[in-house]
Amino acid sequence: MKLIRIAGGCLNQTPMDFGGNVRNILDAIEEAKARSVQLLCLPELAISGYGCEDTFFSDYLLQSSLEGLSQIIPHTEGLTVTVGLPMEYEHCLYNVVAVIHDARLVGFVAKQELAGDGIYYEPRWFKPWHEGAIVALPWADSQYPFGDLIFEIGGVRFGFEICEDAWNGIRPAQRHYLHNVDVILNPSASNFAFGKGQTRERLVTETSRAYNCTYIYSNLLGNEAGRIIYDGEILIAQDGELLARNRRFSYDDFQIMDVDIDVEKIHIRRKKSFNFDPVFPEHLVQLPDLYEESVPPYRTGDIAPLETKEEEFYMAETLGLFDYMRKSRSRGFVLSLSGGADSSTCCVLCAESLMRASRELGRERLIQKLGYMDFEEGKSLMSQLLTCVYQGTRNSGPETLESAMQLTDGVGGTFHEWNVEDLRKTYVSLATSAMGRELTWDRDDLALQNIQARLRAPGIWMLANLKGALLLTTSNRSEAAVGYATMDGDTSGGLAPLGGVDKDFILQWLQWAEKSLDIPELGYVNALKPTAELRPSDYDQTDEADLMPYGVLDDIEKCAIRDYKSPLEVFKTLRGSYPDKQLTGYIRKFFLLWSRNQWKRERYAPSFHLDDENLDPKTWCRFPILNGGYWAALEEMDHYANETFLAAPADGESY
Known part of the structure; x- marks a missing residue:
């Protein structure tokens, strides 16, 4: 032997x-x-x-x-x-x-x-x-x-x-x-x-x-x-x-x-x-030989089990966040916590990254790794390293405020509530004066939505600067695909930890995290429908009503971007999952929004690479900012499906 x-x-x-x-x-x-x-x-x-x-x-x-x-x-x-x-x-x-x-x-x-x-x-x-x-x-x-x-x-x-x-x-x-x-x-x-x-x-x-x-x-x-x-x-x-x-x-x-x-x-x-x-x-x-005939005692090695996808996401993201924070010498995490799925996921991952560090390293080694920081005696490390801010307007609901407050408290972070309604009114007033008319939701929907997301950025940036902390943006891959985000608003931040995963997976992961990580406060967000909360409450705004069901959005994205399929090929692949007219409408919306929003993807904060479906143009998915918009390819799909949507949309439909 x-x-x-x-x-x-x-x-x-x-x-x-x-x-x-x-x-x-x-x-x-x-x-x-x-x-x-x-x-x-x-x-x-x-x-x-x-x-x-x-x-x-x-x-x-x-x-x-x-x-x-x-x-x-x-x-x-x-x-x-x-x-x-x-x-x-x-x-x-x-x-x-x-x-x-x-x-x-x-x-x-x-x-x-x-x-x-x-x-x-x-x-x-x-x-x-x-x-x-x-x-x-x-x-x-x-x-x-x-x-x-x-x-x-x-x-x-x-x-x-x-x-x-x-x-x-x-x-x-x-x-x-x-x-x-x-x-x-x-x-x-x-x-x-x-x-x-x-x-x-x-x-x-x-x-x-x-x-x-x-x-x-x-x-x-x-x-x-x-x-x-x-x-x-x-x-x-x-x-x-x-x-x-x-x-x-x-x-x-x-x-x-x-x-x-x-x-x-x-x-x-x-x-x-x-x-x-x-x-x-x-x-x-x-x-020269260094090897003896035997090396007692005989060592057989260990075989650690592989994790599930939910566990892999948890382990990769928490380690990635902790290393990013300490190697950039940031003094903790700051995020604008809306109480919705994406920001709640970011909050949990930040908290768990610090809790994992404490468990695996112990308090002394953790503080040693963060030796560039000074910690206050008598305050928990979590409260000093994780700060969440809820920034409400008149269109924000009490359910999301409760969700954000309960989650931050549950994980031990520091919570602030800022009401930014007066700032919203100020910007609307300035724009009204410039346009010489009143702004209305029927006529100015997009601008009135975006200003609410955009005005939240300066305050949260200021807090991050004051603390020397890492500001996280909470956009996910599904939003990046169709540009469902406000530039210089909810895209503001130095790192986008969710940029590599789709919304459907995030919603599933939150259900897993509530039970597997024993975070009962996630019950609040898991009971809510995803919404931007940027329109008045009587509009009953939801993300899927604005876009399409997240499941089909992600299916279209995989076919179109990962697999490089044309609109017609996407339609043939997914046909049967929805009525033809509805499916062609979803595909049409996806390709048009994808084509016109590459400039946004170019400006998103860096994200973690987690699979072979990444949309980051700097490392994975190159696409021209100016492009033909797939018009001929969409017409081919419409002709094949014996439908045409090139005329003006019917009442109530908007692309």
Whole structure:
């Protein structure tokens, strides 16, 4: 039996925070030593941070990354550590993993496949390394092998797939199999998305089975650069069996997941199954043996369960919010709490992000992480870090006020009620004077609605500025799709935590949160119909009456934007869910509102990327601000459905 103890490590890094990043790496290495780990895999670009964007072109960043590497090397006595950083060779940039063995740098492995779709732009900065290519790279008065390398220590052979390398049909694992590689390391920076944990588990376990190896996957952790949340997942599998999986979304700066593997078991199985001539690698780096025959006591690893979608949303959002707050050095959260579904969700997530931090870190470590703040004695941290303001007008109802007040009190935040009716009257009076006529709801509906949302922004911004806190905007993805938001009003804020999820899911999640998180105060908002409360009460305004049922809006959005379908294709896909005339009306409204509101989406606050249906034009969904508006495509749909809506709408209908 040939046992070695291997480990993956996740790290909560920050772009260009070289001191903090190196400190986390060294702490992870010390923890690995305490656990008698012999081979430790740390994430991709861990020294610099993954999300450095165009700063990767900076000589300062490249030099600082190498300085960080030089600080790490002496602390690796007695084990092998792999850690990622950007490097330059022949005036080209490469995404690289440094291999350090017993306090000695022994080589660099360069990434071969670059992620360039969706939220990823690696080809903008890096070049892909050529398969099989090896060069000698000079650094610090020495030369090191650089490129497509395999390493061997005491008869244990290991190679790499760096994140995207593993997600392609032709991948390094296939060549590693031919080269008798025992352990494949995958240092990654893979964004969280709903359900991605199951996909990764299949990738890791199936690769270990198909290529007769042990496979280690190590991801980044936390909100590193603003939009992307990393779940910090660590997976270890052998011969198709998952041996270890950590608890994701930790508030710790790092985690280590280790397990003992029997390399001889791999060798025996390979002897039985090989039916081809192996390829003997020319790019093999032989290293001095550090591996003992056994590492008592035998460690089998743990397998933490995966979460449901509701739990994933809760865990990702709370960690993302907490990291965003502390890394931006904001002094808590401020939001305009209307008592409706979106703002109530934001309130709960902010409160839970702080409660999770308190539970997982303890009060002392929490205060240490927020060391840039001064806290008042005798007041709870929650009341100092979460402030909610209800800003009512004559059109606001008592139900939403009660909802906002009860929820803030229930989670322990600070609540303020501001009546802004006099401000509304002032602006209406000024506009009346300018127009030379009275403003009426029949004639001036949109302007009269928007001014109420817009006049709430200056006061809440002022409060956030006074407190030095992070102001949240509460818009969701469904609203972004059709522009159902007031620019410089309810879109005001530095972060839009709900921008990546649709309204239908938010409504479902609130029902889940009321029971699963034991927040009975959510019963108030769960009993209300979603409404902007911007028209007089006798209009009985609701969001779905203004737009369409949220379920069908989200279905149309998925077909039209995620799946790139034309209006006619959307109609054919969804036909039968509603009467034809009603469905074509919904589709027509969606495409017209989508086309004319791209300028709003360009101005929304940053949001978290949670799935492959994001509408953020800066990272995912590009669309022209000026466009043809789908008029011909809508006419094609109307003709197909034997209806036409190109004439003036019927009485009571408005698009």
